Amino acid sequence: MATDAPPAIELREVSKAFGDLRVLDEVSLAIPAGHGFCILGRSGTGKSVMLKHIIGLMTPDAGHVLVEGRDITGLSSRALSPIRQRIGFLFQNAALFDSITVGENVAFPLRRHTTLPDEEIRARAAALLAQVGLERDFDKMPADLSGGMRKRAGLARAMALEPSILLADEPSAGLDPVTAAEIDALLVELKHGSQTTLVVVTHNIPSARAIGDELLFLHEGRVLARGTADALDRNEHAMVREFMGSTGSG
Amino acid sequence: MPGLILPLLATAGDAALFAGRAVREAFRPPFELRETLRQLFELGCKSAPLIAVSGFAIGVVLSMHTRASLARFGAEALIPAGLAIALVRETGPLTAGLLLAGRIGAGIGAELGAMKVTEQIDALEASAVDSFKYLVVTRVVACVIALPLLTSLMNFTGMMGGFAAETSITGIPLGAYLAQAFSLIEFSDLIPSTLKTAVFGFIIAVVASYLGTTTSSGTEGVGQASTRSVVTGSIMLIVANVILVRIIFFFYPA
Secondary structure, three states, X not given: OOOOOXXXXXXXXXXXEEOOEEEEEEXXXXXXOOOEEEEEEOOOOOHHHHHHHHOOOOOOOEEEEEEOOEEOOOOOHHHHHHHHOOEEEEOOOOOOOOOXXXXXXXXXXXXXXXXXXXXXXXXXXXXXXHHOOOOOOOOOOHHHOOHHHHHHHHHHHHHOOOOOEEEEEOOOOOOOHHHHHHHHHHHHHHXXXXXXXXXXXXXXHHHHHHHOOEEEEEEOOEEEEEEOHHHHHOOOOHHHHHHHHOOOOO | OHHHHHHHXXXXXXXXXXXXXXXXXXXXXXXXXXXXXXXXXXXXXXXXXXXXXXXXXXHHHHHHHHHHHHHHHOOHHXXXXXXXXXXXXXXXXXXXXXXXXXXXXXXXXXXXXXXXXXXXXXXXXXXXXXXXXXXXXXXXXXXXXHHHHHHHXXXXXXXXXXXXXXHHHHOOOHHHHHHHHOOOOOHHHHHHHHHHHHXXXXXXXXXXXXXXXXXXXXXXXXXXXXXXXXXXXXXXXXXXXXHXXXXXXXXXXX
């Protein structure tokens, strides 16, 4: 990997507030391409907000967001389109389109952004669903799936365009330990096999240890700690050490 | 008092910008033709039974009332023409508009509201799809096209309802009934009043889309968006109708 390549993602003094509540407070970070990066922290500390800034769903009140070297701050939906095609996003509640089948959800990005024939699109969507263990659920409606299955279908949709960056908001929340481990393995495989940059928000410390080359601990909108899992185990802040010592999967 | 007025003005301004954006984006590619056709089917074709049945019933009732009034003056021969003018000029367009403000307005408000609170609109954006063009512009265009067509359907079934009522009493054949009905109808009766419903369609779709896509507060917010879409859309439609009728009279004096 070229050392002078820009980081896959860079935040420069990004701040965001909702009313009086400051959710991100001058957060700066750079995530190298191909890295697994996990964002930890208690609920409501700005983790999901940070992910939404990276894909341009939210605009910072101050600061800049760069994706693969390009400043995306304040870009219109139209201008963001080519960048977003290189980013997959798994939402916390999967956010599947509930008026179309699970298979068509996964096929949706392919239909929108490729010129592949219908058969090829359906075959690719089926293969992606098989990767997340939903090969028999192509024709089901999202409402017919359990929460965990919806999450896996959301992951399949996020991977559809073979993104160079995958953002995942609590990918293992609500999953049983076996399925959660399978999802972790899939994400690790993506990182190693396709050199996909992973940015994962999680409360699941075993997942963070498995996926993350680097972990970041957010607290009250600021970066409280950052480093490898081992470094965070020995962090000076008791809250970080306590968090790292937990086995919560939630 | 300013605490009430200022947010109201801010919302009105925001909604006006939203409407302006809908017009602007409707003429900019990509045109989302497939989704527009799907919306035309969902919002237009699926409303046809409601409009057809309502139109027929209104035609029957209007015919009975017209007969009761005109019979006093021995002017029963004017019943078909009187019904046709009443239907085509005002009753058809306004009734179709209000019925569709209920069916379509509630549907769009609830659907987009639910998509907002479940992050499906964000998911569209994350999939590199312009959610405004895909969700809002397609619905607005579909409504602008569907309303005049559905109004024409209501006018037609209304006439058929009137014929059914008349022929059951007098035995008048369809050809003679229609000839009498259209004897007093002019271009200025039919076309402007039918085309004004395109404006109704724009109002219904823009109001419901605006309220749907700005929904918050979860499921409760979705219900509120749906209700407010119907109420606000209906009121704006009635007010717009007054202005449009005035404009029509200006260009085509009675």
